[in-house]
Each structure stands twice: as structure tokens, then as C-alpha cells.
Amino acid sequence: MIVLVLAQVLVCNRIMLFGVAVAFVFIYVVVSLPMKLKTDWLLTWAFVSGLLVDVFVDTPGVNALSCTLLAMMKKPVLYAYIPRDDHTKNVVPSLSTLGFAVYAKYLLTMSALYCVMVFTIEYFSFVSVKEIVTMSAASAVLTFLILLAIDSLIISRREKRL
């Protein structure tokens, strides 16, 4: 988590691609925590990592709120794509466990939700709705691609070890 938060505040937050797209890599914490983790703990991890980013970037509350909301939506989002049964109850969301199609859908939904929330909370009343939509869409795609890359890198390392 620390690594992701640092990557977020030191690198990703400073880059706004084409003036619209920001990658939120630290939501990988929320996205990839195992499903069997109690929701209380998931919420706590989400809130703390969001708050850390906020303190670094001087946006008090923005990421903490979005991240907490995202954590709450995690279960409904994942089980919208796969049936909820004994087999999937304890799954750890990643490329290797869910397969590309399901994981991509899940990841894209989570990224999109997060970007919409962040930009709406922070930029509301500052820029037009159209701009918020553009920024959210562009950032969601960028976040999705980078998180997909991070996840596949982590898998290949895991496999090497085996």
C-alpha cells in the first residue's frame, strides 16, 4: 500500500496526460484485496490510503471519500460479473483468478466509478459538467490500462517463483 501511495503522489499525480487524464494507481489496494476480507477492514484500508494521498496532495477528504465509497461498491460490482457461490466467495480479484474478460470488466468499472467520484467531488462548480465527464472518461481508461499492466506484472512474477 505504501508503495502504491508513494507512486501515486510522487509520480502519477504530477502527470496529467493531454491535460485530462490522471492515473489513480493507488486504488489497486481496494481493487485487489481478497474478497474474504471483512468489509470493515476493506473500508479501513480504503479510507486510510485515500487519506494518505489527500494529505500529500493537499486535497483534504477528496480521495478519502471516493475511496471509501469505492470500497463499498466493490462487492456489488464484482458479483455483477460472476455468480456469487462458494467457489467465488474467497476469490482474490486478479487476472489469473478471474480470467481476462471478467477481470477487465471489473477493473474498468471500478476505475470508471472512482474517476467519476473524484472529479465530481473535487471539480464540481469549478469546471463544466462536460469537462468533468471528459476528464473522468480519459482518466478511467488510463487508470484501467496501468492497473492491468501492474496486475499482469505481479502475476508473471508470482509464476516465476513457482
Next chain:
Amino acid sequence: MNNLLNFILKYSKWFVFTIYVLISIVLLVVSNNYQQSIYMTSANAVTGSVYSGWSSVTGYFHLHSINESLQHRNAMLQNEVLNLQSQLRELRAAAGDSIPTPTVERFDYIAAGVINNNTRHPKNFFTINKGMNDGVRTGMGVVDQNGVVGIVNVAGRHMARVISLLNETQHFSVKIKDTSFVGSLSWKGRNPEIGYVEEIPRHARYSPGDTIVTSGYSTAFPEGIPVGVILNRVHSRDDSFFTFKVKLTSDFRTINSVRVIRDIYKNEIDSLAAFDVVTSEDK
């Protein structure tokens, strides 16, 4: 009692969720620019040291452009020195004597490095590596080699957070250079190169390309520090005032070394203002 505990345990996630959401919303709402503890900002001990470590690496990135603008500024200052020297020589010759008039330097400067900088948010801040121990205090003005960049917001012992000029909540008192037409400069969004000057009286004479400078009406900035250049007049909400679109002189994406302005009369002026308040309350 047991039932209550069971109830809480059963729905614990909703309780936890509500608590976190409430904390976040409180943070969002009370993040007033002026009353803030140092712990929740990028100038606290931990974030400060992370940023200063990181900036010792990334500080090299923009050296080329910074060097260029410094050289430009240096040349300008050199010209001015020569100019003033020749004027001084003429005046000395004309005056005939050389009794020096005692002058007191009202402002002095604390040099600082920028260790964290943002330009993409509606409320941008940056962090500098000087704090209370170096004499930096809340409310002091900050400039770089090109002009005004911000005002100190909170000062920690070794770090301080500065409200960038690129912050929608911050206004600066400015005027058109060599005139007394005073207005208020603010930043309205997205483009880190453009600001707006409002409330310039309608009878002001101006032409695009005129320089906007600080008015000197606050203790944060001395008079005459460049802020921007007028691009054009834009539609204003109030018909009795002009609004100008202004190209800012500082490049906020590359600010790297800045100076904090200390006004040695600040306490005196502030206590006078406080005295004023007290006496008017007495009445």
C-alpha cells in the same frame, strides 16, 4: 444491551462506512484556507521529508529552462544597475555633495526551494523547504524570479505550505503598472498560464500588453512586483468595472526556487490595524 451489541456487530460495516464518510465530508467542508493544522497538509514532517528527498532527484529536470529565465532576469538586472549607476553619477554631479540619505530596507527575502508543486487542482498548493525556524510565517508573500507565485498558508518548523496563485480561493491586490488603478487578481481554472483581474474601475486607461503588478496595499508584497501581462478585456459581471484576462509571468509548472518576502514593518502595521478595530469597538 446484548441485542444492541448484536445489532452493531451485524451491521458493523455500515457503521464503519458512515464514520469514514462523515470524517471525509468534514475534511472536505472545513478545509478552510486559513485555519488549518499543519498535520493535515503536505508540509507536515513526514510528507515534507518524503517530498524533499524526492525533489532532490526531480529538481534537476527543469534546470535548463530555469537557467534560461535566470539568465534573462540577470541581464535585465544588470542593465538596470548600469542605468541606475549612470543616473546616480549625473545626480551626484548635479547635487554637488555626497551626504548619503539613510534608507531602511523594508522588505527582505528568504530563499527557499519548492519541493512539491501542483497545478491541476482547483485549489493548488506547493510546499517549500523553509519554515518557522528560518523566519517563514503565515501570510508572507512568495515570489520567484519572474513574479508573484503565492502566499504562505501554514508554516511548520522546517517546511511551509504556500497557497499558489493558482488557487480559486485566493485573491491578490494588483494594479496596472505606473497607474493607480487597483483591482483583484484571481485564477479561475484549468489553465495555469491565465489569470483574471477584476474590479478595475471603468475609467482606467490600458492597452493590451500592459503589465499588471502588485499594488503594495498588503504587507505580503511590496509594490511593483510583476504578476502578469494584459491579454484582453473580457465580459465582466458588473458593468461598472473592467475585467482583464491576464497572462501570468511565472511558469507555475516549473517553479523551483522561490523567495519568501518578509516585511519588517508587518507587526507594526498589523498592530495598528488591530488598534483600529479595538477603538472602533469601543465606540
